[in-house]
Amino acid sequence: MTPDETAVFRAAMRDVSSDLLAYFERRVRGSEDAADLLGETMLQAWRRVDAFPVSDRTQQRMWLFTIAANVLANQSRSSRRRKALTDKLRTSIAAAPTRPDLTELNAVRDAVLRLQESQRELVMLIHWDGFSIAEAAQLLELNPSTARGRYAAARSSLRDALAEGAEVSESTLR
Amino acid sequence: MGMESQLNDRLAAAAPSVVDRTDEVRRELHQLVAATEAATEAAAAPTRRRFTRSRGFAAFGAAVAVGLGLTASATGGVHTPWGSIAAQKFSYPGPSIHAEDMTHGSNCKVVYGAAGTWDPKHPVSPEERAQVLEHAREFIRDIDLSTISVPDAIRRYEAEHARLARSTGLDLPASEFRPDGTPDDIKAFAVLAALDQRLRAELKGKGLSTHAVGAVAMPECETVVPPDQWSEADHS
Numbered sequence: 001m002t003p004d005e006t007a008v009f010r011a012a013m014r015d016v017s018s019d020l021l022a023y024f025e026r027r028v029r030g031s032e033d034a035a036d037l038l039g040e041t042m043l044q045a046w047r048r049v050d051a052f053p054v055s056d057r058t059q060q061r062m063w064l065f066t067i068a069a070n071v072l073a074n075q076s077r078s079s080r081r082r083k084a085l086t087d088k089l090r091t092s093i094a095a096a097p098t099r100p101d102l103t104e105l106n107a108v109r110d111a112v113l114r115l116q117e118s119q120r121e122l123v124m125l126i127h128w129d130g131f132s133i134a135e136a137a138q139l140l141e142l143n144p145s146t147a148r149g150r151y152a153a154a155r156s157s158l159r160d161a162l163a164e165g166a167e168v169s170e171s172t173l174r
Numbered sequence: 175m176g177m178e179s180q181l182n183d184r185l186a187a188a189a190p191s192v193v194d195r196t197d198e199v200r201r202e203l204h205q206l207v208a209a210t211e212a213a214t215e216a217a218a219a220p221t222r223r224r225f226t227r228s229r230g231f232a233a234f235g236a237a238v239a240v241g242l243g244l245t246a247s248a249t250g251g252v253h254t255p256w257g258s259i260a261a262q263k264f265s266y267p268g269p270s271i272h273a274e275d276m277t278h279g280s281n282c283k284v285v286y287g288a289a290g291t292w293d294p295k296h297p298v299s300p301e302e303r304a305q306v307l308e309h310a311r312e313f314i315r316d317i318d319l320s321t322i323s324v325p326d327a328i329r330r331y332e333a334e335h336a337r338l339a340r341s342t343g344l345d346l347p348a349s350e351f352r353p354d355g356t357p358d359d360i361k362a363f364a365v366l367a368a369l370d371q372r373l374r375a376e377l378k379g380k381g382l383s384t385h386a387v388g389a390v391a392m393p394e395c396e397t398v399v400p401p402d403q404w405s406e407a408d409h410s
Contacts, residue, residue, distance in 0.1 A: 010207055017203040018195055025192040038203075042210035108188035127185040159181060 005054045012052075012060040013042060019061075020068050023129055027072060041068045062138060065131075069139055111161040119154035122147060208289060286369055288314045289390045296385035306377065306386040313376050314369065314389065322368045324361060331364035366390075 001009070020041060024034035044067045045052075053059040112123055125136035137147030193199065288310035298306075370389035377384050 010211070013207040014204055017207065018200070021203065022192045026190045039206060039210060042206060046211050105188045108184045109190065112185070112188065123185065127182070128189040155181065158185070162181075162184070 001049055001052070001054075005052075006049070008054050008060075009045075009049055009052050012057075012064065013045065016061055016064050017042075019129070020064060023065065023068055024072065026124065026128055037068070037071055041071045044071060058135075062135060065129075065139055108158075108162065111158050114161065115154050115157055119150050119157065122151050123154050123158070126151065286314065286319070286366065287311070287390050288373065288387050296383075298383055298386040302383060303386040306382045309380065309382060310373055310377065310387045310389075313373060317369065317372065319365070319369075322365055324365060327364035327368040328361060331367050334367070 017038065021034055021038050024037040028034050028037065041064070045064060048067070051063075053063055112120060115123060121140060122133075122136050125131045125139060126133060131139065133147055133151055134144050136142075136151075137144045140147065142150070195203075288307060366389055373387075373389050374384045377387075
């Protein structure tokens with residue numbers, strides 16, 4: 001990799017780092033654990049830097065998120081090194097404020113979390129992480145048409161679950 | 175509003191909240207990129223091995239430096255966003271800096287260098303940073319580390335540590351490297367503090383920004399495992 005390409009790589013890492021952190025924050029219990037996973041993702045990315053798609057910004061983001069998804073899937077690995085690297089970020093995150101969650105939002109979130117696993121991650125990637133269906137399919141190594149089908153089924157399940165929830169709430173009030 | 179659009183809005187609004195990206199969080203995110211690069215460089219670097227086989231955890235690269243009056247950033251190794259950095263190898267004979275590795279024995283060294291820093295409170299243009307880094311790189315490359323008195327550096331470091339603990343009322347970690355800093359950790363950071371102090375004085379004297387770069391340290395350790403403790407993984 002040339003110095004210019006390495007500079008592009010660093011810039012991409014910096015640009016995407018906040019989104020990657022958010023990706024982990026939404027999938028693991030503690031924000032500090034998210035910092036560790038981000039550290040591991042960056043280590044993995046540097047290790048594979050020769051495969052980085054230098055000329056395509058969209059693919060750069062996808063490439064980094066693919067590594068993040070693999071890291072998330074293998075998060076039980078030894079974490080001593082990444083913890084040392086992310087100590088300061090963990091401290092910063094612990095000190096940073098979070099916005100409170102509201103009940104209505106929790107109902108929607110619960111409905112998402114109750115989806116089948118194969119549908120849930122698609123919905124999260126699309127609605128929480130901002131990926132298109134095609135990009136989410138790529139990240140999950142799915143055929144795009146399979147992803148479209150699963151996404152449609154997920155939406156249908158969500159509509160039913162949320163309508164059911166609303167009916168239960170109304171009947172409780174009566 | 176259509177039902178589909180309403181569902182989209184509800185889903186988007188239901189995204190679990192994430193911590194605010196404060197200046198500090200943003201700065202650490204940026205520095206993590208450099209720190210992981212340094213760690214990767216350290217892992218890739220050839221290491222001296224006492225035994226013919228050694229366990230995979232050959233290098234523990236962390237890049238470190240902030241606090242205790244320093245504002246140095248985290249990176250080290252060979253490259254920075256602005257080109258190769260000067261690096262000096264300062265060898266520590268003896269035990270590992272990882273207490274848990276000491277039962278196996280290890281070889282450690284600390285690499286010192288200069289790297290760019292990112293501080294939202296003191297923005298610096300890439301051009302200016304490149305210029306300052308080049309000077310810092312040369313300055314550190316030319317420093318004779320033997321001119322730094324390690325005992326004096328440790329005394330100053332510990333005094334500054336105590337002062338900071340008193341003024342903040344915090345139970346600060348013994349070293350910036352690990353909460354349970356070993357004497358080797360403290361030694362490494364004491365030298366870093368002294369090096370950073372010299373670098374800042376140099377930059378100030380030359381009228382260059384002290385917010386663009388900092389001295390960095392990267393400990394590298396090779397864990398050495400006696401042959402009778404090799405696992406199957408060591409042979410693969």
